[in-house]
Amino acid sequence: MIQEEGHVKIRDLSEKFEVSEMTIHRDLKLLMEQGLVKKIFGGVQLQEVSNKIQQKQCTYCHKPISNEGKLTYQLILSANRIERTCCAHCGILRHKQLGEVVLQALCHDFMTNTTISATTAWFVMDTSLQMGCCEPQVLTFGNKDHAEKFVKGFEGTVLRFEEAAERVTEAMQASCCSKQK
């Protein structure tokens, strides 16, 4: 409903789902904390378009994003929203978190800095070259050949989007005391 209208009243949601307004408030709070919607007095609306306020922080880890930002990852969402993360590590996690709201994802070829689509990119993990952004590190490449040549020199594994996503998620959920969630 919010997606379609751009703005909905708490009362409408309450009637629609046949629950109290209190419940709606509570549920919206979660969406708000995820940064998906914005509560205004009397309703909810989609989070502001970020075209003026240049995002200077990673949406996921909140680290400042450097200006050249070769490592950054951009998420193009519905309703003209754009999010930006410091690197593919945070980008992939946020991407998975948002799910279908993500219309497109952009990243940059590590060698040429060409902007490419993340879903078709090649991801390199476990390499010896440490960029020092996030752990586990994920580098992005526009073509397989480059990624493989890179790995030849700097070691690591070449992965597709889904594989990389799985690896990162797994690594982040691992617990210190080996008992998985």
Place this chain on the structure above:
Amino acid sequence: MIQEEGHVKIRDLSEKFEVSEMTIHRDLKLLMEQGLVKKIFGGVQLQEVSNKIQQKQCTYCHKPISNEGKLTYQLILSANRIERTCCAHCGILRHKQLGEVVLQALCHDFMTNTTISATTAWFVMDTSLQMGCCEPQVLTFGNKDHAEKFVKGFEGTVLRFEEAAERVTEAMQASCCSKQK
């Protein structure tokens, strides 16, 4: 209303939105503080805007935009907003994303650097000349003849705006694992 007329009376706004004039005054005060409108005795008018804030980053992929910016694409939006992308690739995607908000779109002829309208420009894709900005690359030409001569030497396909938009969107939404959404 203010946008369209350039000048509106408080009373009209009050009747239009079915609230008291006091509320209109209060709400306009906020717009005024944001510098969007100017209150005059008996009404509001649009505030003149200075587009001094030159964007130095691509609105879409956030890559820094070089100063000569031969490849850049400009979107002229309502309410005197201007957005700038690094190249036609991002420009077209952002253009489609914003939809009707875009009043005009500018780009440059690849050979002469002449500023031209994007909607009437000729777009060249799949050429052998790699500028290294974004993938899939899109070059812009002011006239069909030039585009075709370019293609004769450097290969590629000459497209109109809509065709190019479709091609780029498709490429960006493609998934790595061949199962389309």
Place this chain on the structure above:
DNA sequence: TCAAAATATAACATTTTATAACAACAGTAT
């Protein structure tokens, strides 16, 4: 220049919406 009319502002009252604290309830593990 001045008074009358029109419009704006300030202060307060009223209404609407949000939040916090608590109680009721269902499901789950012990």
Place this chain on the structure above:
DNA sequence: ATACTGTTGTTATAAAATGTTATATTTTGA
């Protein structure tokens, strides 16, 4: 069965928005 957990609804209270009235300011026209 019992204690625990998490969700929901209810109530009271707080916060925000809106409307009303009285007063100030600006404009208009003689």
